[in-house]
Amino acid sequence: MTARPENTHQARLLRLLRDSGSNSRAQLGDLVDLSRSKLAVEVDRLLETGLVVADGLAPSRGGRRSHNIRLAPTLRFLGVDIGATSIDVAVTNAELEVLGHLNHPMDVRDGPVAVFEQVLSLAAKLKASGVAEDFDGAGIGVPGPVRFPEGVPVAPPIMPGWDGFPVREALSQELGCPVMVDNDVNLMAVGEQHAGVARSVRDFLCIKIGTGIGCGIVVGGEVYRGTTGSAGDIGHILVEPGGRACACGNRGCLEAHFSGAALAADAEEAARAGRSVELAARLETAGRLTAADVSAAAAAGDAVALELIREGGE
Ligand SMILES: [Zn+2]
Incomplete structure (x- = not known):
């Protein structure tokens, strides 16, 4: 299934269902501030796409009981975290519960072809374990700057061979579903916002110190990427002129120190x-x-x- 929500109302409804599970139509109406008839139209369209299913009757709030809807329990998403030294692949349902997870050591410097061969093999293993038949969408994090609209890594300092590789297009073809690609620390920030320590804040920085150093910038609840996608790429800022040699080829980068x-x-x-x-x-x-x-x-x-x-x- 590759149906995509057609408009922002639908996207908003899907997000609400993702974050709070089964919901009554009446409750959703309150939350999205749509008239009863407009909400009915949007919900019917979502039901038609198969992304959303009916889920029984809600408890009465006085008067006629409202119908519950929820995200289709058969939806499956693939999450891929490409680190500098290992790959993590996980399957979730639409409410983002992790149903299966595999990890494999791998050097990102082996290049995109070898890395994605491994990713696809791990995804196939997860399918074979019975947690998914197919994927409805996939999200991929890579340890370097990404041109987000195209899903393409841009001059990633520690990823030789990845510059300009069409990650989104290539994987979308292999997996048969829509794919989004972003910098791993941006995704970590999104994760903290969704289910971690940043749930109640709209503006924050998320700093990851792993093999390298990265920073996710969230402003007004949205990830700020900058024009080239490298706004948070602080690892290769010069901190010590003539300092230590860095994996990127320069000297004195924050990451080298x-x-x-x-x-x-x-x-x-x-x-x-x-x-x-x-x-x-x-x-x-x-x-x-x-x-x-x-x-x-x-x-x-x-x-x-x-x-x-x-x-x-x-
Ligand atoms: Zn560097």
């Missing part, structure tokens, strides 16, 4: 220099260190690990 990758590099240096027994032991066992090791060492009271985290935070 403070990010999961930078933290891991600092920790390895400290371990090799014999400054921390704890980190040295971890390096000895694993052969390399990650930001998670630094965090674990800090939790275990390691002074050097604590110092690395504190210094970076400044």
Whole structure:
């Protein structure tokens, strides 16, 4: 099914049903401020698309009982999070409950063709597990700036081979459903707004410190992307002229000095220099260190690990 809501009233009704589940027509009428007859027209059109189904009678509010409607319980959405070092794929219903989830380690630098082969294989596995027959829509987050209207990554600093790759078009064809593509931190901000700590605010910044650093900017309840889609791409702002080499090819980027990758590099240096027994032991066992090791060492009271985290935070 590829039916799309035709207008903003319908989009609004769908959002309400997504966020609050089954609702009576009377209640929806109150919420969207539509006359009874206009609401009836919009709801009937939504019922025709199959996106919405009848869901019994609502409790009486006095007078005639109103009919409940809800999003079709058969709707399935695919969420894909492409990280720098791993892929997450999940299936949700229309009310965004996660029904199945798979994770796979993968280097984003392997390029879009290899990464999407893996994404499609994970999606097929989820289908085979019985949580979805098909997908009605998919949302994809990538760790770099995206030209949102076209769903195309733009000069992503840590993603060689991805510049201009038609992610939305290619995946829409493969999956047979509409696809939206955005920067991963923008999507994280949308998630915090929908079900996280930002539910009650309209303006906020969401900063993600992972392998890299990104920032989602939400203004008046909407993600602000800037003209080129890179408004929140703070990871490659110059913080130290002539500083450390960055994965993007420049020097002195914020990300080169403070990010999961930078933290891991600092920790390895400290371990090799014999400054921390704890980190040295971890390096000895694993052969390399990650930001998670630094965090674990800090939790275990390691002074050097604590110092690395504190210094970076400044
Ligand atoms: Zn950089």
